[in-house]
Amino acid sequence: MTDAETPRLWQGPDVTPPRDHKLRRWLVIIAAVILTPLFITYTALPQEVEVVRTIEIERSAHTLYALVSGPRSFIRWSARSYLDPKVHYTYSGPPIGVGASMEWTSYNKAVGSGSHTVIAATQNHQIISRVKYAGMGEAKSEVTIDPYVHTSVVTMRYTLDTKANPFLRWAGVLGMKKDIGSDYDLALANLKKLAMSLPEKDFSGLMIDGVIDNHTPMLRAVTGNGETLGSVTAKLEAFRQTAGLEAVGHIYASPYPEKPAEKIVYLPVK
Numbered sequence: 001m002t003d004a005e006t007p008r009l010w011q012g013p014d015v016t017p018p019r020d021h022k023l024r025r026w027l028v029i030i031a032a033v034i035l036t037p038l039f040i041t042y043t044a045l046p047q048e049v050e051v052v053r054t055i056e057i058e059r060s061a062h063t064l065y066a067l068v069s070g071p072r073s074f075i076r077w078s079a080r081s082y083l084d085p086k087v088h089y090t091y092s093g094p095p096i097g098v099g100a101s102m103e104w105t106s107y108n109k110a111v112g113s114g115s116h117t118v119i120a121a122t123q124n125h126q127i128i129s130r131v132k133y134a135g136m137g138e139a140k141s142e143v144t145i146d147p148y149v150h151t152s153v154v155t156m157r158y159t160l161d162t163k164a165n166p167f168l169r170w171a172g173v174l175g176m177k178k179d180i181g182s183d184y185d186l187a188l189a190n191l192k193k194l195a196m197s198l199p200e201k202d203f204s205g206l207m208i209d210g211v212i213d214n215h216t217p218m219l220r221a222v223t224g225n226g227e228t229l230g231s232v233t234a235k236l237e238a239f240r241q242t243a244g245l246e247a248v249g250h251i252y253a254s255p256y257p258e259k260p261a262e263k264i265v266y267l268p269v270k
Contacts, residue, residue, distance in 0.1 A: 051158040051177050053184035059195045061124045061147040062204045064154060066242040067195060068127050068143045070095050070210060071102030071116050072270075073243045077190035079183035084108040094210030095217040095245055095269050097121045110179075116141070123207065154191065156184045201242055203235035211266075219245070219267040222256055229253055232265050245269040 057064060067073050072095055075081050087106040093099040101117040113134040120128040129141045139160040146153045158180050208221045219240060223232045233251050240247060249268035256262040 049158075049160040049177060051180045051184060052155065053181065053188055054153060054155045055188040055192055056151055056153050057192045057195050058151045059198075060200060060204065061145045061152050063198065063200055063242055064145050064152055064191075064195055065124045065127075066203075066239050067191060067244075068145070068154075069097060069121065069243065070100040070118060072096075072100070072245060074102070074116070076244050077187060077194050079186040079190070080104065080106075080111050082186060082190065083183075084111045087111055091217075093117075093217070094212045095219060096208070096210035096243065099212075100210055112136075121209075123209075124204075154188060156188060158184065198242060201238035203239045203242075206232060206235045206239070208236065208239055213266075216248070216268050217270060219269055221265045223253075223262045223265065224259070229263055229265070232263075236265055236267050240267060240269060 067077065071089075072091060075089060080087060084106045087104050087108070090103045091101065092103075093101045096118075098118055098121050101115065103113075103115045104111070105113045114136075115132045117130050118127055119130050120126070124145065124147075126142065126144045131139045131141050133139070137160065139158060142155075142157040142159075144155045144157070146155070205225070206221050206227070208219060211218050211220050219236055221232050221236045223229055227235075233253075236251065237247075246269060247267060248270050251265060251267045253263040253265045256264050
């Protein structure tokens with residue numbers, strides 16, 4: 001029998017793994033080593049990101065409320081306007097209170113674009129807003145005013161629910177809290193400087209809110225509790241000046257349907 005005819009003994013299948021299989025196995029092991037602690041850390045991170053800043057200002061609660069009651073007043077002291085003086089604002093809804101809304105656009109990456117809408121308001125005490133950032137989801141912003149003798153404490157609180165978004169959760173812990181905290185520190189310092197530069201005007205005790213009529217934003221107040229029409233008019237004008245709103249028409253009054261002895265006073269603004 002020649003060598004060519006000599007039968008070969010079967011030695012079983014070649015079980016040596018190809019090099020690419022070995023490489024993939026090592027990549028899986030390395031990925032597991034890196035990602036496992038990251039995943040464990042991620043699950044331990046809080047789902048809700050919260051930033052709180054507080055400042056004491058020697059001004060009355062009603063004066064401070066005029067400065068925080070709506071987006072048109074808000075831009076006078078917010079960090080956003082200081083970080084980018086060229087930021088563009090568009091307003092809608094009433095000038096103050098629930099429904100007052102603003103959209104902003106900026107080419108400055110630190111400012112970005114988004115919207116700010118008041119969703120709850122308690123006069124002289126608190127404004128709660130929904131803030132949406134382009135590409136960053138939705139957050140809640142609260143400004144609370146607690147009055148004391150000859151002074152008030154203003155607290156700004158930012159709350160973001162990251163839900164299941166890993167990017168937002170990591171960003172909230174690693175950078176967002178620091179950045180927003182810095183913005184709030186600047187905003188409160190600006191608010192204090194602005195408030196202290198304004199004279200104290202007496203419009204306390206007057207219920208003031210915002211409405212929009214025929215596309216015109218208006219401040220609105222109701223006479224009552226012994227207030228005369230002249231007194232209400234003067235206080236409404238004092239509120240407008242403190243809030244930094246521009247009058248675009250004359251104050252006028254109409255009967256209050258539920259209480260004929262009282263009147264509703266309107267002041268068109270922008």
